[in-house]
Amino acid sequence: MPTPHRSYDSYVALGDSFTEGMCDDLLPDGHYRGWADRVASALAAEHPDRDFRYANLAVRGKLIGQIHDEQLAPGAAAGAQLVTLAGGFNDVLRPGCDIDRVERLLGDCARELRATGATVVLFTSTDPTRRLAGGARLLPVILRMKAFVQELGTEDGIAVVDLFSAPCFDDRRLWAEDRLHLSPEGHRRVAEGVLEALGRPAAFDWRAPLPAAAPPGRAERLRADARWLRTHLGPWIGRRLTGRSSGDGRPPKRPELLPYR
Template sequence: MSRDDRTPRYSRFVALGDSQTEGLNDGDDARGYRGWADRLAEHLAVVNPNLLYANLAVRGRLAHEVRAEQLSPALAQSPDLVTVMAGVNDLIRPGFDAAAVSGHIGHMLGSLADTGATVVTFTYPDPGRRLPAGRLLTARTRDFNDRIRAAAQRHGAVVADLSAHDVTSDPRLWSGDRLHLNALGHTRLAAAVAHALELPGSDAAWSEALPAQQELPAWRVAEAELRWVAGFVGPWLVRRMLGRSSGDGREAKRPTLGPVRLPASADEPVNIEP
């Protein structure tokens, strides 16, 4: 029997999470955001044109908010494939509680797996490799990843192990804020999930390193750091002090299952037909 013959033919895919699963910054507010989950839905729709897809993710959500707001709607739609990507917004905050956050993720994995669905979750790249202050989060990230792996093992979830591959920290996969993937990063992540699921046409090419790049002079690096602090760190700190979130007032972009129409071009967001 070939690999393609034994691969499940998923028909109801639901994605849970925060901004990464919503699709920032693969697209924009005017055209809509595509993102890795939409790209994965396209891959699935090639195998099964009758695929139904919902994306419940909302930017800025913490793990307990993903659980409170998205788990029940996901269960109500009876998916046979679910992705759960949460916890990074918690990870970068001063009061991060690894046990509590991984507990919320474990609860979601267990509740979804109990329905018989295939459940996918993620480990995360070391932020110390792309953020100046990220080294302060390296040990925290490793511990969190270990907890996610343990929860996945308990509940039989598939793990897209992003932390195991150096390319996931390559700045060329990340947008200017260094917190969200760009189009190339989302493309690689979609391919990583497809590979973890052993979907037809998937392979390990997503984990290959990008071509070597010439190092920038020190003054260019310093200039880029100043722009990043002014453009992204400052506004983020202001929101934290004011108790605001980038997701305030926002709702899921695709709250219910709908058919997938494959895009006409690589840059067009995936569409849900009425």
């Protein structure tokens, strides 16, 4: 359910590549824009005096334990009126995921952030089964996480953006070439979903399917699959085997709660 409409003068985003904004449009400083920046822009527009502050502590590749250990304390200490929290999907992608631990840490983060007085926004994962090869393997854990997040959403001051129930995310046009991160259109729709959860009137139906398009031919699909295996899946497997992450050594793009322009 959407939270009642209220004005927010500060916003902190916590999470992994989803919240960092991977594969959205590039900003002049070389960072990706992302749905969280889009939300910040919309909320800042409600403050003509420019008295709106925004921080984004999310870093690509982070597991929920790293989000808990590295982002929770500074996120809570910032004292923002609004916090978004997305995490756990990187854990779910890995074999042998300890789902009990993931839920415990995610719940601890959400409740500690809520204890600061902030409105907290959480997310369910999209449904991978109709988009990703092997997605059915992940479904039982994703459904369990979905139920857990929605239960957290029944607590006062916690809202949930239900991406799982939005079939538009089955469309590959909402995803980047790597098939794991959102395209600019995907980020635009998630941002609208967050604003709707915060009680803002809808600018458009973010759940609506895209206009129909001719499906790619077999040769085009094979070329795209080969390119994906070579450019994205292979390096991802390599990082898993060597214990590396795409976010190793990378700082957050907006580590401090500063005025948003």
